Amino acid sequence: MQLRNELVRVEADRTGTTIDNLKRAFLENLYYVQGKPPALATLNDYYMALAHTVRDRIMQRWNNSAITYTENQSRTVCYLSAEFLMGPHLGNNLINLGLYEPMKQAIDELGINFDELIEEEGEPGLGNGGLGRLAACYLDSLAALEIPTMGYGIRYEFGIFKQDIRDGWQVEITDKWLRNGNPWELARPEWTVSIPFGGHTESYRNSQGVYRARWVPAWEVKGVPYDTPTLGYKVNTANTLRLWKAEAPESFDFQAFNTGDYYGAVNAKVVSENITKVLYPNDDEIQGKVLRLQQQFFFVSCSLQDMIRIMKGQKIPMERFHEKFAVQLNDTHPAIAVAELMRLLVDQEFLGWDEAWAITQNTLAYTNHTLLPEALERWQIDLFRDLLPRHLEIIYEINQRFMDDVRVKFIDDDARLARMSLIDESGERYVRMANLACVGSHAINGVAALHSELLKQTVLKDFYEYSPEKFSNKTNGVTPRRFMVLSNPRLTQLITDRIGSGWITDLEQLRQLEQFIDDPAFCQQWRSIKQAIKQDLADSIQKDYGVDVSIDSIFDIQVKRIHEYKRQHLNLLHIITLYNRIKANPNIDITPRTFLFGGKAAPGYFMAKLMIKLVSAVSEVINRDPDVRGRIKVVFLKNYNVKFAQHVYPAADLSEQISTAGKEASGTGNMKFAMNGALTIGTLDGANVEIMEQAGEENFFLFGLTAEEVRERKARGYDPKAYYNANPNLQLVIDRIASGFFSHGDKTLFQPIVDNLMQSDPYLLFADYQSYVECQDRVAEAYRDQDKWTRMSILNAARMGMFSSDRSIQEYCDDIWNVKPVTVKETEGFCSAT
């Protein structure tokens, strides 16, 4: 059956963009999609009507992109990631469509508060933090750069938990983000795939009498794709984020049902659907649970099978898989793709091993996102074999060939062979996913210059020595559309008034702002915008927490996942130091500060949760102590997420990037703060190094040991007590915590933190304490000269051009993916594809 290729004129209510069109479209969607007359409509109904009005205006671009890519058989980037932390879609889509202002006007004219509708949208929290948000920024830039792209991931029914704070403790609440429906996605059940699990393998002879292997799985689940468009900024490109939902096969229950085992039959359905039920809430740490491996294999197999379907649909021979697709592995979470692509090509498409291997290596590339040993993924052999018996065979085969190559390249070096093997045999046996990713990829990269160097010197040293040509650095970036244009409209306006709007897609143009640092009017505007944004945040803090904060204080902000290596507790040591100074001399002249914290702790991470409790405990004492006289305020902002982040970055004066050097792979919050004119206090860690290089040392508050010094200090035998004994201020801080001063006299509550620091201090807080406090004193001093501070703020923003994700993505396109932009054609009406 084939529709005649007729041109259909589309109704203005679907695509029109005059204020009148937009108003009519909104009312129509309210009536016909939400099924509500205005008199009965809720705020959510209004939001949904607006979302549908926007979605209608995306469809033409989305369909035209699909048609263009299909007709041109375009080379396509497939970004495989277990996490996509997209944030709210509505405002962002309006920005990318260039419809933000007209839509605001239309909605306001209808007497509805547009900003409230924007705030009404929840967010799909399908990620933990930086890694998932990076994937989202990259989709934005890929579309902006008109690169044909598929994002592939998991449609978790429950995303990252909602965080409440009760009595100072984190409480986790499930995130039912799909409760009110999701207007941004379309289910595509027609492209459902089947995912096998368990069972055994066997060999058989094919019709030519050749032995082949075959997997006889014990069970299977269906993968149903749900598509969300990802728009490029003011271009026709609309790419697809395809997230997979696990469902039970329709026929699964017949046997059990016929034998009367109704419960067993239904239970099988529950088990299948569990696979995509919930996101594991750990950042920078693995969860060695079988369900996690199921999730990984599930979405990888769904995605690779989908690519094969697309190849066949476009009649491209399978030998050209690597020419059609560039597949990026976002960390090792999708590393099973190495074995799965081999299985699909060899067992199902009947390619020879060597040809399949060349295709696999040429297709895949791997990004490493962390050096932390607790994040290196490995799977127990038995668990792995039970779930993926054929993949274990394939991995053994890859390993045997690989070991043979290493053996001749590095002769008589058994220790090296043992380290590089895909199988860890030092004790209990494991499959090493980073090794698998390295061997199966043609390119390997870290996410900041320092991190990429350390990768070569430490965790991936052997792989670097074996194939140095595979390694490169791709420093992370963030999208200026969401993190400047959408979240900071006032600054965006000021900048655009001065230098035009070219910077939005070419962030280096912000350099032009440097010419205005001696222009008092510009500086004054810059400063008053910052103050106005701080006032908005202050108002919301007053409303939500009942705490008064002054916009004349330094807004000193640390928002990120709570982790010992990120050292929120070092920040606290400084706060308590200031407090002790005030207690010792209540009339001391200190620069007022508002310390804001935000971030989630992994539910099973005891120390991180105790750190949240310590922030709350310290804030309770300080905020109400009359001696402080409001000069210091401390607030823990609950449920930090993308939506809230958009209000936080623009309001910051000071960005805390204080991880132990060598531990933070890159960081991306550091970039978002600096773009919005915050100054950074930080260590030489991750991308801080490059941020300081760009901003200039004189515009950056640097403290602490370098990664090299940290290594030396540890090698020499680090003794935190020596620092404690030598530093009376540090002593007083620790003693106050230990004494129960912040815990209503309870000496045991924070003892785990105190003991950890006194006995081992694995993240060297004590070694960096003095340097940090002195640096914070320089911050306080600098803030007193508002003119100078404002100039530094402008220079920071002006020099952050390289941290646009457009730059990062351009580098991936040129050096790793070898992919070029494809301009999507514009049509007036729409027509059926022929």
Ligand code: GLS
């Ligand atoms: C992370 C790193 O910890 C961050 O430093 C990095 O910015 C981010 C994106 O590359 O990846 N790795 C991880 O497991 N979670 C992260 O946020």
